[in-house]
Amino acid sequence: xxxxxxxxxxxxxxxxxxxxxxxxxxxxxxxxxxxxxxxxxxxxxxxxxxxxxxxxxxxxxxxxxxxxxxxxxxxxxxxxxxxxxxxxxxxxxxxxxxxxxxxxxxxxxxxxxxxxxxxxxxxxxxxxxxxxxxxxxxxxxxxxxxxxxxxxxxxxxxxxxxxxxxxxxxxxxxxxxxxxxxxxxxxxxxxxxxxxxxxxxxxxxxxxxxxxxxxxxxxxxxxxxxxxxxxxxxxxxxxxxxxxxxxxxxxxxxxxxxxxxxxxxxxxxxxxxxxxxxxxxxxxxxxxxxxxxxxxxxxxxxxxxxxxxxxxxxxxxxxxxxxxxxxxxxxxxxxxxxxxxxxxxxxxxxxxxxxxxxxxxxxxxxxxxxxxxxxxxxxxxxxxxxxxxxxxxxxxxxxxxxxxxxxxxxxxx
Numbered sequence: 001x002x003x004x005x006x007x008x009x010x011x012x013x014x015x016x017x018x019x020x021x022x023x024x025x026x027x028x029x030x031x032x033x034x035x036x037x038x039x040x041x042x043x044x045x046x047x048x049x050x051x052x053x054x055x056x057x058x059x060x061x062x063x064x065x066x067x068x069x070x071x072x073x074x075x076x077x078x079x080x081x082x083x084x085x086x087x088x089x090x091x092x093x094x095x096x097x098x099x100x101x102x103x104x105x106x107x108x109x110x111x112x113x114x115x116x117x118x119x120x121x122x123x124x125x126x127x128x129x130x131x132x133x134x135x136x137x138x139x140x141x142x143x144x145x146x147x148x149x150x151x152x153x154x155x156x157x158x159x160x161x162x163x164x165x166x167x168x169x170x171x172x173x174x175x176x177x178x179x180x181x182x183x184x185x186x187x188x189x190x191x192x193x194x195x196x197x198x199x200x201x202x203x204x205x206x207x208x209x210x211x212x213x214x215x216x217x218x219x220x221x222x223x224x225x226x227x228x229x230x231x232x233x234x235x236x237x238x239x240x241x242x243x244x245x246x247x248x249x250x251x252x253x254x255x256x257x258x259x260x261x262x263x264x265x266x267x268x269x270x271x272x273x274x275x276x277x278x279x280x281x282x283x284x285x286x287x288x289x290x291x292x293x294x295x296x297x298x299x300x301x302x303x304x305x306x307x308x309x310x311x312x313x314x315x316x317x318x319x320x321x322x323x324x325x326x327x328x329x330x331x332x333x334x335x336x337x338x339x340x341x342x343x344x345x346x347x348x349x350x351x352x353x354x355x356x357x358x359x360x361x362x363x364x365x366x367x368x369x370x371x372x373x374x375x376x377x378x379x380x381x382x383x384x385x386x387x388x389x390x391x392x393x394x395x396x397x398x399x400x401x402x403x404x405x406x407x408x409x410x411x412x413x
Contacts, residue, residue, distance in 0.1 A: 054078070054098040058088070068098045068125065071153035072208070073287040076127075090147045096127035103159045104132055104145050105152040105208055121145070122156050152208040162204050174411050175199035175218075176366070178376045180404025189227040194402050196220040199409075214246040214254070220362075220380065222400055237265040238380070238400065252282040258296060258326075265305070266398050268388045273301040274348075276326060292330045300324050300348070302356075304388045324350040324357075338368040359383045366406050376406040 053065040056078050066080035075087050076096065102125045121142045123134035131144040132153065179195035201215040219241045226234040242260040249255065256279065262272040276298025284291035300322040328346040335341060342364045350356035364378035380400040387394040 051099045054096065054100070056088075056093065057095040059092055059094045068096055068100070068102075070155065071150060073151070076153075090130075090150075093127060096125065098125045100124065101137065101156040102134065103154050103156050104134060104150060105154065106145060106149050107151045109151060109208075125153070154208060162206055162209055167201075167203055167205065169201075172203060172205035173199050173201045174205075174409045176406050176408045178402075178404045178406045180376075180402060187228070190224070191227075192222070192224040194222040194400075194404060210251045211246075211248045211254075213248060214244075216242070216244040216246075218242050222380075222402070235265060237263065238382075238398065239263045246280060252285065254280045254282075256280050256294065256296070258298075262382075264382065264384075264398055266395070267382070267384050268305045268390055268394050269384065270303045270305045271301075272303075274326070275299050278325075287334075289331070289333045291332075294326070294328045294330070296326045298324055298326060300350070320353075320356060322350045322356055323352045324348055340366045342366075353386075355386045357385050366408070372408045372410075374406045374408065376402070376404050378402045 054068045055063060055065055056068065056076070057063040064078065064080045064083065064086075066078060069077040069079055069085070071077065071090070075089050076093055077085060077087050078096075079085050101122055103120055103122045121134050123136040123142060126133045126135070127147075130147050132147065132150060133144045134142045136142060175198045177195075177197045180193070182190065182192040184190040196219060198218040199216070203212050203214070219239075221239045222236070223238075224236040228234075240260065240262050242258065244256055244258040246254040246256045255277070257277040258274070259276075260272075260274040262274075263269060276296040278294065278296030280292055280294040282290065282292050300320075302320045302322065304319070326346055326348050328344065331343045333341045342362075344360075344362040346360045348358045348360075360383070361381045362378065364376055366374045366376050368374045378401075380402065382398045384396050384398075387396050
């Protein structure tokens, strides 16, 4: 039998022994760091366990787990991974339990800028027996608040952020965009296009704080053409662009500045410019409806078109400079099934020439179809009391019926 020999294996490295030892030490240190981080995370997880989900119990005994988001105007908003965001009135809620911190705003609450009132109750939330009970983190006792006296329930981080937040000009915008078209091609070709954009930027952008300022921007347009062989092309074009800035000095009264530009081919109006300022008053401010009344003093400039269709061409009416006013009413109503109705009325008297008054009415009904998409049906009626002299005569009244698709921008909660 051959004697056993001790065998050895040599590993040749492309670098020296000292260099390899340094690499080995470094690798050991990195591995140790990973182990330490993992151990730290495990320790942190053990020290700060994940908060349990919120629970909502309905009066019929059903319950959901998820996250309680807020309460607005007598309804609770709850998020569930299964059902998504659901909104339910308080009379259908038996209990809610949440470990997150909330602030309860009672009816009649008046907000203050950049400050959280010292008396404001805050803490984890429990809803039982038609009352909201908040448990402060540092202990103590907060008196229960009956649900009938609750206007809003807001999570504390959002509440503090909105009190002190200074939004940039390109943030906090909401509104809608609408477009529609009609195309007929036959012996007579008919093309009609209409569209509009209405934008609103309210600061703060939430309804549970008193407004500080508001910006409104908008555009409405309608263009049509009728082409028939052997006859002159018939054209219609009506455009309006406007802007308004409101600065509130009380929750419902504000000073405003406005500008508007109008073009109406059917009334031979080339361009009407309006620059004015005045006061506004929010008469009705409810969850389902609002009504604003406005009055301004303004400078108005009107220029008219040359009617080239006539023979000989009718000379343009002289441009007019008007010192006048705008008295307007804006009404919004939320209807069942998510429908929204908007109406705007305006009367524009001329103080330096009583015959040069005008008026306008706009109505729009939006019917939801899918998420933020809807159908819009509306009318635009304008009246110019002293239209230019043309052949054939220009009608004082212009009426439009519009129909199109509408996309609604997200609204801050």
